[in-house]
Amino acid sequence: xxxxxxxxxxxxxxxxxxxxxxxxxxxxxxxxxxxxxxxxxxxxxxxxxxxxxxxxxxxxxxxxxxxxxxxxxxxxxxxxxxxxxxxxxxxxxxxxxxxxxxxxxxxxxxxxxxxxxxxxxxxxxxxxxxxxxxxxxxxxxxxxxxxxxxxxxxxxxxxxxxxxxxxxxxxxxxxxxxxxxxxxxxxxxxxxxxxxxxxxxxxxxxxxxxxxxxxxxxxxxxxxxxxxxxxxxxxxxxxxxxxxxxxxxxxxxxxxxxxxxxxxxxxxxxxxxxxxxxxxxxxxxxxxxxxxxxxxxxxxxxxxxxxxxxxxxxxxxxxxxxxxxxxxxxxxxxxxxxxxxxxxxxxxxxxxxxxxxxxxxxxxxxxxxxxxxxxxxxxxxxxxxxxxxxxxxxxxxxxxxxxxxxxxxxxxxxxxxxxxxxxxxxxxxxxxxxx
Amino acid sequence: xxxxxxxxxxxxxxxxxxxxxxxxxxxxxxxxxxxxxxxxxxxxxxxxxxxxxxxxxxxxxxxxxxxxxxxxxxxxxxxxxxxxxxxxxxxxxxxxxxxxxxxxxxxxxxxxxxxxxxxxxxxxxxxxxxxxxxxxxxxxxxxxxxxxxxxxxxxxxxxxxxxxxxxxxxxxxxxxxxxxxxxxxxxxxxxxxxxxxxxxxxxxxxxxxxxxxxxxxxxxxxxxxxxxxxxxxxxxxxxxxxxxxxxxxxxxxxxxxxxxxxxxxxxxxxxxxxxxxxxxxxxxxxxxxxxxxxxxxxxxxxxxxxxxxxxxxxxxxxxxxxxxxxxxxxxxxxxxxxxxxxxxxxxxxxxxxxxxxxxxxxxxxxxxxxxxxxxxxxxxxxxxxxxxxxxxxxxxxxxxxxxxxxxxxxxxxxxxxxxxxxxxxxxxxxxxxxxxxxxxxxxxxxxxxxxxxxxxxxxxxxxxxxxxxxxxxxxxxxxxxxxxxxxxxxxxxxxxxxxxxxxxxxxxxxxxxxx
Numbered sequence: 001x002x003x004x005x006x007x008x009x010x011x012x013x014x015x016x017x018x019x020x021x022x023x024x025x026x027x028x029x030x031x032x033x034x035x036x037x038x039x040x041x042x043x044x045x046x047x048x049x050x051x052x053x054x055x056x057x058x059x060x061x062x063x064x065x066x067x068x069x070x071x072x073x074x075x076x077x078x079x080x081x082x083x084x085x086x087x088x089x090x091x092x093x094x095x096x097x098x099x100x101x102x103x104x105x106x107x108x109x110x111x112x113x114x115x116x117x118x119x120x121x122x123x124x125x126x127x128x129x130x131x132x133x134x135x136x137x138x139x140x141x142x143x144x145x146x147x148x149x150x151x152x153x154x155x156x157x158x159x160x161x162x163x164x165x166x167x168x169x170x171x172x173x174x175x176x177x178x179x180x181x182x183x184x185x186x187x188x189x190x191x192x193x194x195x196x197x198x199x200x201x202x203x204x205x206x207x208x209x210x211x212x213x214x215x216x217x218x219x220x221x222x223x224x225x226x227x228x229x230x231x232x233x234x235x236x237x238x239x240x241x242x243x244x245x246x247x248x249x250x251x252x253x254x255x256x257x258x259x260x261x262x263x264x265x266x267x268x269x270x271x272x273x274x275x276x277x278x279x280x281x282x283x284x285x286x287x288x289x290x291x292x293x294x295x296x297x298x299x300x301x302x303x304x305x306x307x308x309x310x311x312x313x314x315x316x317x318x319x320x321x322x323x324x325x326x327x328x329x330x331x332x333x334x335x336x337x338x339x340x341x342x343x344x345x346x347x348x349x350x351x352x353x354x355x356x357x358x359x360x361x362x363x364x365x366x367x368x369x370x371x372x373x374x375x376x377x378x379x380x381x382x383x384x385x386x387x388x389x390x391x392x393x394x395x396x397x398x399x400x401x402x403x404x405x406x407x408x409x410x411x412x413x414x415x416x417x418x419x420x421x422x423x424x425x426x427x428x429x430x431x432x433x434x435x
Numbered sequence: 436x437x438x439x440x441x442x443x444x445x446x447x448x449x450x451x452x453x454x455x456x457x458x459x460x461x462x463x464x465x466x467x468x469x470x471x472x473x474x475x476x477x478x479x480x481x482x483x484x485x486x487x488x489x490x491x492x493x494x495x496x497x498x499x500x501x502x503x504x505x506x507x508x509x510x511x512x513x514x515x516x517x518x519x520x521x522x523x524x525x526x527x528x529x530x531x532x533x534x535x536x537x538x539x540x541x542x543x544x545x546x547x548x549x550x551x552x553x554x555x556x557x558x559x560x561x562x563x564x565x566x567x568x569x570x571x572x573x574x575x576x577x578x579x580x581x582x583x584x585x586x587x588x589x590x591x592x593x594x595x596x597x598x599x600x601x602x603x604x605x606x607x608x609x610x611x612x613x614x615x616x617x618x619x620x621x622x623x624x625x626x627x628x629x630x631x632x633x634x635x636x637x638x639x640x641x642x643x644x645x646x647x648x649x650x651x652x653x654x655x656x657x658x659x660x661x662x663x664x665x666x667x668x669x670x671x672x673x674x675x676x677x678x679x680x681x682x683x684x685x686x687x688x689x690x691x692x693x694x695x696x697x698x699x700x701x702x703x704x705x706x707x708x709x710x711x712x713x714x715x716x717x718x719x720x721x722x723x724x725x726x727x728x729x730x731x732x733x734x735x736x737x738x739x740x741x742x743x744x745x746x747x748x749x750x751x752x753x754x755x756x757x758x759x760x761x762x763x764x765x766x767x768x769x770x771x772x773x774x775x776x777x778x779x780x781x782x783x784x785x786x787x788x789x790x791x792x793x794x795x796x797x798x799x800x801x802x803x804x805x806x807x808x809x810x811x812x813x814x815x816x817x818x819x820x821x822x823x824x825x826x827x828x829x830x831x832x833x834x835x836x837x838x839x840x841x842x843x844x845x846x847x848x849x850x851x852x853x854x855x856x857x858x859x860x861x862x863x864x865x866x867x868x869x870x871x872x873x874x875x876x877x878x879x880x881x882x883x884x885x886x887x888x889x890x891x892x893x894x895x896x897x898x899x900x901x902x903x904x905x906x907x908x909x910x911x912x913x914x915x916x917x918x919x920x921x922x923x924x925x926x927x928x929x930x931x932x933x934x935x936x937x938x939x940x941x942x943x944x945x946x947x948x949x950x
Contacts, residue, residue, distance in 0.1 A: 116550060153863070169862075176862035197867040208925075212935040213870075215921050219914055220943045226791040227950065229798075231808050231858035235944045238861035242870060245863065416743055 047333045047368040047404045048283045049141055051291035052276075052318060054340035055163065056115070056298030059354050060362035060383070061346050062307045063089050065106045067383050072346035075304055083373045091311035094319035100373040101322065101331065102366035103433050107377020109390040110342060110358040115298070118341035118358060119163070124172070125397035125423050133172035133415050137397065140422055141289040142171075142178040144406055148241055151250035156282050158183045158193065158275040158292040173415035177237065180291075181245070183254070183278065185271060193274055194254060198246060213243065253285045254278065266323070268316035276317040280324050283334055297340055300353040322366075331367045335403050339363040339396075346383030360386045363396065369403030371435045394427025402429040453764035460765055460779025467758035468785045468803050478794040480805035483787050485510055486908035487950070488518060491790075491806065492781060493907075494949045495735050496525040498534030499818035503903035510909070522781045526774055529569065535773075536564035537814045538734060542626055543581070546611040552667040555597060556607035563603035574727055574771040575716035578627055581605045582712035586660065586673040593663040593670035606671075609660070614671055616657035616680055617650075624653055627715050628694070629726030629747040644749075647682065651689030655680040656699075656711035658691070675706035695721070716771075722747060724763035728776065729753075732762070735780050737807025738800050754801040790950040809949040810859040816947070817846040820869075823905045823941060859948045869942050894922060897933055905940035 066089060067073040078087035081099035088096050095102075112118035112127075121127055124134035135143070142154035157163065157180035171178040186194035200209050217239075224232045244250060256264065256277055267273035275292040282290045294314060299306045318338070325331040343361020344354035360379045366372050377389040398408040401422055408423035454460045472479055483491070489509045493501040501509070509521060525531055540561050546553040547560075567577045584606045587594045596610045612618035621633040635650035659677035662669040678691040678699070691699055691707050699710035715723050726747065733739035740753045753759045762776070769775045780786055790806040797804040811819070820826075826842060846868075892900065898918055902910045910918070918936055925932035940946055 176860045179862055179864070181863060195867070196864070197871040197873075199871060201871055201873050208935070211921070211924075212939055215917065215935070216939045216942050219917050219939060220945060222913075223943070223945045227808060227944070227948075228792055229808070229858060231860070231948065232944065235859075235861045235947070238863055238866045239942075242863050242866040245867075246871075416746065 046145065046288055047335060048287065048330075049137075049289045049335045049337065049400065049404055050279055050283060050321070050367075051137070051289070052314075052336070052338045053163070053291050053293045054297050054314075054338065055119075055161075055293050055295040057118075057340045057342045057344055057356060057361075058297040058310075059299060059303060059307055059344040060106070060360075060379075061344070061354070062304070063092065063311065064104045064362045064364060065379055065383065067346065067381065070381055070383070072348065072383050074348060076308075086373075086375060089311060091308050092315045094315045095322075098319055098322045098366070101326075102336075102364050102372050103370055103374050103376065105363045105365070105376045105391055105396070105430070105433070106360075106379055107386040107389045107391050108343065108361045108363055108396065109386045110361075110393050113342060113356040113358050115341060115356075118356075121393050122339065122341050122396075125394055125427070126420075132418075132420065133169065134420070135172035135174045135178065135412075136170045136180075137400065138180055138289040138291060139171035139174050139178040140401075140412075141404065141406070143174045143412065144410075145288050147177065147237075150286055151244040151247050152253060152282065152285055152287050153181045153241065153245070154178070154287065155180045155289045156183060156279075156287055156291075157181070158278055158290065159271060159295075160184065160291075160293055161295060163293055173420075174412065176234070177241075183275075193256070193271070193278055195245070198251065198254075200246070213239075253281050256281075263320075263324075266316065266320040268313060268320075270313045270317065272313050273317040273320075276321045280321055283325070283330060284328065297344075299344065300349070300355055301351040303344070303348070303353045325367065333368050335368040335370065335400065336366045337363070337400060338365075360384060365399070365403070365433060369405070369435055370433055374432070376430060376432055391430060392427070394424035395430060396427075397423045398427035398429040399433055402434055453761060453768050454779070455765065455769070457775060457778035457782050460762070460775070461782035461784075463761055463765075464758060464780065464783040464785055467755050467761070468783075471755060472802060472804055475796075475799075475802060477796040477799070477802055477804045479784075480788045480791060480793045480797055482784065483789040483806065484908075485517075486906075487789060488787055489521060490907035491949060492521060492525060494809075494811070494815055494819070496522070496534065496777065496781075497528060497530035498537060498812075498815050499530070499822055500905075500907050502822065503900060506903050506907045518787070519782060522778055526777055532565045532568040533561075534814075535568040536561040537812065539564050541812065542730070543608050543622075544611050550611075550667070553607070553611045555600060556610055556667070558601050559597075559599070559604045560607035562601060563605045566603050568773070571774065574766075574773055575723075576771075578723075579712045579716050581608050582623065582715070583706070583709045584609065586671050586706075589661070589672050589674045591672065593672045595670050596668050609671070610667055613667070614657075614660040614662045614669075616654035616660065617683070619657040619660075620650065620653035623711070623715070624694075625745045627726060628720075628722035629729060629741065629745050630694075630722060631746055631748075648687075648689055649692075649694065651680055651682045652692035653694070653711070655689050655691035656707035659706055659708075673706055673708075675704065678707055718767040724767040724771070725759055727771070728762045728766050729759065731773070731776050732780060735777070735786060736803060737809045742801065806950070808858050811947070811949050813847045815949065817843050819946075820846065820941070823946065824937070825904075861944075861947065865947075866942075869947075870938075894919070894933075898936060901933070901937050901940055905937070905946050906943070 061067055061072060062074055062076050066076065066078045066087060068078050077090045079090045079093060079096055081088055081096040083099045086099055086104070088099065110118065110121065112121050117128070120134075123136040125137070126132075126134045128134075138155040138157065145154045148154060155178060160180070160182055161184070169176065170180055181195060183193050183195055186192050186196070200206065224236070252258070256274060259277060264274075264277065267277045272292060272294045279290040279292050294310065296306060296310055322331070322336070325334050325336075342356055342358040345357040346360075347354075349355060360383060377391060378387050379385065380387050401408040406422060408421065408427055408429065409425065410422050411419035412422070414420040454463045469479065486506065489506060490500055493499065493505070509517065514520070540547070540557065544553065544557065544560055547557045564577075567580075584604075586606075586609075596606055608622075609619065612622055624630045624632045630645070632645050632650045632653065635645040635647050655678055658680040659674040661672050661674070663672060664670065678701075679688050681687070682689050691710070693699065693711075693714050697714075699707070699714070703710060714720065718724070725741075726744075729739045729741050730744050733742070733744050740755050740759045741747055741751060742754070743751075762779075765779070766772070766776050785803045786806070788804075788806050790808055792798075792805065794804075800807050821843060895915070898915065899909055902908060902914075921935070922932045925935070
């Protein structure tokens with residue numbers, strides 16, 4: 001049931017990773033070497049996670065768990081993939097060629113059918129419990145990597161429109177050091193992706209910026225010295241991280257125009273395509289957790305037109321990402337996760353739409369730590385129920401953590417002074433998927 | 436079932452003679468705090484300077500830093516009782532009622548931070564809280580009205596939750612909990628009694644002595660509530676006679692029963708909610724006065740006597756148990772008078788100490804040897820920043836609510852609270868905003884070229900004005916020297932160098948913290 005190549009790959013050793021990263025640095029451009037140099041020496045071997053977040057809940061029946069011949073199946077046809085016997089939607093022709101490196105879980109079985117609650121559940125692994133501020137997965141991973149040492153943070157979230165809510169710190173009890181750096185559409189020419197307020201305001205030269213920053217630290221030294229503690233050190237860290245992020249080396253990681261025109265074309269002209277290309281650059285620069293959001297999957301009306309369009313966007317960007325990661329030797333150390341907050345009803349509603357459906361849906365994993373080329377679980381012929389190997393949210397999160405080399409049972413101290421495990425203790429890693 | 440789990444450590448409030456006026460309360464606070472400092476051989480920090488006190492008081496009581504004019508007036512006041520007068524003045528201001536509403540909205544309606552639908556209920560709820568405080572309602576009265584907001588009986592057309600966005604109405608508390616008896620029981624016990632019973636919803640509490648049945652006994656008081664439809668705005672009805680509820684996932688029914696083991700009066704025609712509200716707000720309820728006193732203490736002192744504030748239990752004893760009891764007693768016997776409580780705490784030497792570390796022994800926040808640093812809420816930060824940056828005018832009219840001002844809303848979206856409890860935290864997003872945000876200092880020269888009486892300001896006067904506007908004090912001589920050197924070295928072209936000084940002040944920790 002598993003693909004050939006997937007069976008051959010083993011867990012990377014520390015030595016193996018270091019060799020791979022050395023090879024990467026040697027072939028990289030100067031800015032990449034500078035960034036790599038900043039992290040040399042200390043850090044442990046690590047794997048990166050690239051989360052493709054499908055906001056709104058993508059339709060499994062029209063993508064990775066097709067029901068041809070059934071009333072619920074809809075108009076799309078299945079096509080063959082690089083894995084014999086495994087088919088996907090005709091609108092994912094490029095990803096079909098990568099299925100030997102990817103594993104489909106067709107038996108996600110969850111309970112939350114509300115966007116907000118389901119999003120929280122999938123992204124933190126926990127359901128709300130009173131005042132505990134659960135961190136999202138990216139923040140958990142960031143925390144495992146400790147304090148930021150290079151110019152870039154450990155967690156970057158690209159195009160997070162609506163993903164993080166005002167007033168809710170996504171890093172929860174882990175604090176602002178592990179909050180995501182948000183990259184959005186900055187508007188203006190060509191709708192570029194960028195970090196808000198990263199550039200100096202017009203009329204401020206970098207000399208002036210540096211001079212006034214020096215004045216700031218000089219003038220307030222007595223105040224900070226008189227108030228020693230976590231607030232002062234956190235404040236200094238935030239100034240330092242922000243300044244490093246504004247450095248030319250870090251900003252270069254965000255400049256997509258340094259890529260070949262052909263590369264941009266492969267990813268597609270969409271914002272999501274640009275986001276995936278940026279994600280690759282960030283993973284190359286050593287960021288351990290990058291997520292890119294593709295919204296629009298909440299297809300209550302006219303599902304098939306919308307899904308066809310979204311699949312086109314997704315197919316180009318995702319397959320280009322797979323290709324680049326593989327060519328750079330990064331796929332073995334980068335976990336790629338495709339998921340939303342739930343699936344959609346197999347039953348097609350009168351508006352030719354599909355509604356929220358948490359009971360039986362699909363996610364896709366691949367890359368680091370994952371055996372590709374297989375399918376886990378099975379839904380019934382009508383798609384309504386999971387018939388084999390149901391997977392709950394904590395199981396999925398435990399699998400992701402394990403694939404990243406993290407112990408899901410490790411504990412962090414929460415804001416209510418109670419230890420909280422990375423993943424809800426009920427979660428069991430899916431052994432069949434782990435390489 | 437009739438065991439009283441916490442009574443070993445938490446007796447009903449004794450009926451001694453509690454401190455009755457603010458001065459007596461302050462004296463009692465200082466006696467208890469100093470007693471403990473002496474026992475632990477900790478040196479208390481010195482009194483705050485006037486500017487430090489006034490900035491802290493403004494943030495704590497009115498939710499923003501003072502304006503330059505307010506600061507100047509206070510610093511130039513040499514009367515003996517200027518601090519006590521300032522406390523009274525700020526408590527009486529409409530801004531205090533607005534800040535009170537913001538603070539308690541975030542405690543009672545945290546859902547509005549995350550849920551767009553609940554956010555529609557926020558203006559009316561805040562207006563209601565503001566009105567209560569402005570009218571000097573006693574706190575027990577506020578809680579009773581909140582819990583017993585009238586809802587029509589089952590034989591009438593269901594009652595709309597949202598009729599008018601702005602009209603003052605406390606029904607948001609029930610609507611935001613989806614009128615769900617379990618959620619209402621969890622929120623009421625946590626907020627008003629300082630007890631965490633949520634975990635007991637599904638199983639007996641793992642760390643505490645609450646049983647699952649006791650959780651559902653509380654939920655039973657809300658069991659008459661019913662939503663007719665789905666969603667936050669679904670209309671409501673209530674069967675006032677209902678007093679029991681099925682326990683989730685178990686074949687059993689829980690009757691309404693107070694946590695003290697007493698049974699509510701069966702013959703009462705009023706709803707279960709009324710019975711619960713009456714019991715919660717009784718002067719001899721063992722938790723209510725303590726829980727509220729503790730929350731107010733934490734808001735002003737940075738950390739609760741019981742910390743976290745909603746975790747009263749045997750394994751989490753108060754830092755100063757006698758003080759907690761005495762404050763609770765004073766609060767209850769005053770008829771839950773919030774002004775008395777605020778005055779008493781703010782008048783204490785403990786509140787008025789400097790936040791500077793003046794001795795190595797002062798590291799433990801829970802001993803209150805120096806004033807604790809406090810994180811600003813999103814509201815406090817946004818209002819202070821907009822005021823200091825000159826984006827909003829320092830008028831004293833009713834404050835902006837979230838929905839009324841686009842700049843403030845964007846700021847609130849970008850800058851979350853600096854951490855819910857404990858020391859302030861600084862995020863990269865906030866730092867980048869303050870360092871590079873275009874609408875804060877760029878494009879708008881600081882309005883400091885004029886003196887208060889309309890003359891042309893010298894550089895020296897302008898610097899002083901900027902300090903008053905941001906740090907609520909005048910610059911020290913060493914700061915003046917550094918700044919004058921900087922201005923002298925600045926090139927002639929580019930942004931006016933005074934804008935750099937405003938930039939520097941807004942980016943300083945001293946501006947960004949409540950200290």
